[in-house]
Amino acid sequence: MSIPALSGVGRAKLLALCFSFALIGAVLSPIRQNWCHPPQDNFPLSYYPMFSERRKPIETFYYVVGRDGVGKRHFIREGVIGDGGENQVRRQLRKIIDAGRAPELAQQIAARVATMSGRRWKSIVSVSVCKGRYSVDDYFHGRKEPVSELVVGSAEVQRRATR
Amino acid sequence: MNTLLRRLRDFWFEPAPATRLALLRICVGAFILWYLWPERGNFIRVAQFDPRLFAPMGIVFHGPIPVELFTWLFDATLLLAIVFTFGLWHRVTGPLFAGLFLWLMCYRHSWSMIYHSDNMVVLHVIVLSVSRAADALSLDALIRSRRNPGVSRADRVSWEYNWPVKLMCALVVSAYFVTAVAKLSGPMGVEWMTGGNLRSQMAVDAIRKELLGEAPNRVSHALYGMLPLFSVLSVGSLCLELLAPLALLNRRVGWFWAANTFMMHWGIFFVMHITFHYHLTGMIFLAFFPVERVLVPWHRLSTAMEGRKMAPAPIGGPAPQAEVHRATLYYDGECGLCDRFVQFVLKHDPSEYFQFATLQSAAGRELLAGLNASDAGLVTMVMVESNEPYTRSTAALRICRRLAAPWPLLYAFMLVPRPWRDGAYSFVASRRKRWFRSPEACAVMPPELRRRFLS
Numbered sequence: 001m002s003i004p005a006l007s008g009v010g011r012a013k014l015l016a017l018c019f020s021f022a023l024i025g026a027v028l029s030p031i032r033q034n035w036c037h038p039p040q041d042n043f044p045l046s047y048y049p050m051f052s053e054r055r056k057p058i059e060t061f062y063y064v065v066g067r068d069g070v071g072k073r074h075f076i077r078e079g080v081i082g083d084g085g086e087n088q089v090r091r092q093l094r095k096i097i098d099a100g101r102a103p104e105l106a107q108q109i110a111a112r113v114a115t116m117s118g119r120r121w122k123s124i125v126s127v128s129v130c131k132g133r134y135s136v137d138d139y140f141h142g143r144k145e146p147v148s149e150l151v152v153g154s155a156e157v158q159r160r161a162t163r
Numbered sequence: 164m165n166t167l168l169r170r171l172r173d174f175w176f177e178p179a180p181a182t183r184l185a186l187l188r189i190c191v192g193a194f195i196l197w198y199l200w201p202e203r204g205n206f207i208r209v210a211q212f213d214p215r216l217f218a219p220m221g222i223v224f225h226g227p228i229p230v231e232l233f234t235w236l237f238d239a240t241l242l243l244a245i246v247f248t249f250g251l252w253h254r255v256t257g258p259l260f261a262g263l264f265l266w267l268m269c270y271r272h273s274w275s276m277i278y279h280s281d282n283m284v285v286l287h288v289i290v291l292s293v294s295r296a297a298d299a300l301s302l303d304a305l306i307r308s309r310r311n312p313g314v315s316r317a318d319r320v321s322w323e324y325n326w327p328v329k330l331m332c333a334l335v336v337s338a339y340f341v342t343a344v345a346k347l348s349g350p351m352g353v354e355w356m357t358g359g360n361l362r363s364q365m366a367v368d369a370i371r372k373e374l375l376g377e378a379p380n381r382v383s384h385a386l387y388g389m390l391p392l393f394s395v396l397s398v399g400s401l402c403l404e405l406l407a408p409l410a411l412l413n414r415r416v417g418w419f420w421a422a423n424t425f426m427m428h429w430g431i432f433f434v435m436h437i438t439f440h441y442h443l444t445g446m447i448f449l450a451f452f453p454v455e456r457v458l459v460p461w462h463r464l465s466t467a468m469e470g471r472k473m474a475p476a477p478i479g480g481p482a483p484q485a486e487v488h489r490a491t492l493y494y495d496g497e498c499g500l501c502d503r504f505v506q507f508v509l510k511h512d513p514s515e516y517f518q519f520a521t522l523q524s525a526a527g528r529e530l531l532a533g534l535n536a537s538d539a540g541l542v543t544m545v546m547v548e549s550n551e552p553y554t555r556s557t558a559a560l561r562i563c564r565r566l567a568a569p570w571p572l573l574y575a576f577m578l579v580p581r582p583w584r585d586g587a588y589s590f591v592a593s594r595r596k597r598w599f600r601s602p603e604a605c606a607v608m609p610p611e612l613r614r615r616f617l618s
Contacts, residue, residue, distance in 0.1 A: 077376025
C-alpha cells in the first residue's frame with residue numbers, strides 16, 4: 001500500500017532536486033563570461049562585472065554641459081538628458097555618442113532646457129554633449145577641470161520671445 | 164557516497180512549516196508591488212525610448228513592442244503580483260506571474276542598462292511560483308478550509324516547504340560567489356584586495372554623478388584619503404562574497420552572513436548612494452531566517468482566545484480547564500526510556516503545555532512522512548511547537564524549558580554546539596532499547612491525562 005505513495009514522494013523530491021540544481025547551475029553559469037572575449041552580461045543571469053574592472057588614473061566620462069551668457073559651465077542633470085535614472089542615462093549617453101548621434105541629442109536637450117523655468121536654467125544659452133577625460137586623484141584634491149574635453153555635439157537654446 | 168547523498172537529501176528536504184514559505188511569498192509579493200507601482204511611469208517612459216537603444220536581454224528575443232501593449236502587460240503584471248501576494252489560485256497564477264514578471268524585467272533591462280539588483284527578486288519569484296507557497300496564509304488556504312473544515316495545510320510541517328526556502332538561499336549565495344569570481348578573475352586579480360580599486364570605483368562613481376548634475380558626495384570626498392579603510396572593506400566584502408556558500412551549511416552562520424552582507428549594502432548606500440532596493444530592505448536575506456516566528460504571538464493570542472471561548476461561564480462550580488496545549492511531543496511508543504520521559508513530562512508539566520502522540524500512531528506517521536523519515540529510521544523524539552519541529556537534543560531541551568522549576572535551567576545546554584549535544588543524544592538513543600526495557604503493560608491513565616494523548 002505504501003510503495004506507490006513513497007515512490008510519489010520520491011518522484012516529487014527528485015523533481016525538486018533537479019529543478020534546484022538547474023536553477024543554481026543557471027545562476028553560476030555566467031562565471032564562464034569572465035574568460036570570454038568580449039564578455040556578455042545578461043539579465044537575470046549575470047556575471048556581475050561591476051566593481052571588477054580596473055580603474056585608470058585618468059577616466060573618460062560622458063556628460064552634457066550648459067553655458068550661460070558669460071561662458072560659465074553648468075552640468076545638466078540626468079533627468080533633463082533622459083529618463084530611467086542616472087545609470088540608464090549614463091549608458092544611453094555613451095551609446096548615443098558612440099553612435100555619432102550627439103548633435104541630435106544636443107538639439108533635444110536644448111529644446112528641453114528652453115522650456116525649463118528657474119533662473120539657472122534661463123541663463124543657459126547653449127548646451128554641449130561632451131566626452132571628457134578627468135584625473136580621478138586630481139578631482140578629489142579639488143582640481144575639477146578635465147584633462148581634455150571633446151565636444152561631440154552642441155546646440156543653441158532657442159527660447160520663444162515672451163511679452 | 165551514499166552517506167553524502169543521504170546528508171544532501173536530509174539537508175535539502177529538512178521539514179519546515181507551511182507558514183515559512185507562505186510568509187516569504189507575501190513579503191516578496193508585497194515588495195514587488197511596493198517597487199513596481201511607483202515605477203510605472205518610469206517603465207512606460209523607458210519603453211518609449213529610441214528603438215536603436217534596444218538590445219534584447221534574458222528571455223526577450225524580440226524588438227521593442229508598442230507602448231500601449233507594454234502598458235497593458237505592465238498592469239497585468241501588477242494585477243498578478245496582487246493575486247500572488249494574496250495566494251489565489253496559486254498553482255496557475257504563480258507561474259503565470261513569474262513568467263510575466265521575468266519578461267517585464269528582461270524587457271526593462273533591454274534598454275541599455277542592466278540593474279543587477281533586480282536579478283534576485285526575479286529568481287525568487289520563480290522559486291516561489293512553482294512551490295507550495297500558498298498552502299498557508301493565502302486565499303487558497305482559506306477557500307480550502309471552508310470547503311473541508313477538518314483538513315488544513317496551514318499547520319503542516321513538511322519537506323515540501325523547505326526546499327524552496329533553501330533554494331532561495333542557495334541562489335543568493337551563488338550570486339555573491341559569482342561576484343567574487345568576477346573580481347578575482349578580472350584584470351585586478353588578488354590585487355583587488357589592496358583597496359585601491361575599490362576606492363577608484365567609489366571615486367569614479369562620484370565624479371560621474373557630479374558630471375550628471377548631482378551635488379558632490381561629501382562622504383566619498385571625506386573617505387578618499389583613507390586608503391587603509393578601503394583595504395579592509397575590500398578584504399571584508401570579498402570574504403563575504405567568496406565564502407557566501409558557507410552560509411548554507413549552518414543556520415547561525417547563515418544569519419551572521421546575511422546580517423553582515425545586509426550591512427555591506429547599507430555601507431555602499433551611504434558612501435555611493437547606490438540603492439539596491441531588494442537588498443537594502445533585507446528582502447533578499449529573509450529566506451535565511453525562520454520568518455514564521457513573527458506569527459508566534461498571534462498564534463498564542465488566537466490559542467488563548469480559543470481557550471477562552473471553550474471555557475463556559477462558571478455556574479456554581481469551578482470551570483473545566485480549557486485544552487490549550489501548545490506543543491506536541493511525538494515519541495517512540497515501543498521504547499522504555501521514551502515512556503519514562505513522557506511520564507516525567509506529565510509529572511512536571513502543570514500548565515498542560517504538552518500533548519503526546521507515539522511515532523507509530525496515525526498522527527506520528529503523518530508527521531514522519533513530512534519529516535522525511537521513516538519510523539524505523541528515526542531515532543529521535545520530535546517536539547512540534549508553533550508549527551516548528553524540533554528533534555534530538557534540541558527537542559529535549561526545549562521540552563525542559565517548559566517544565567516546572569528547576570528543569571528549565573537545563574535549557575542552558577543549548578549553548579553547547581548542536582553537533583556535540585546531538586552526538587550525546589544519539590549515543591543514548593541508539594542504546595536505549597538495550598538499557599531500558601520497553602513497558603510490558605500500559606498503565607491505566609486517568610481521563611484528564613488520557614485526553615492529552617492523540618492516540
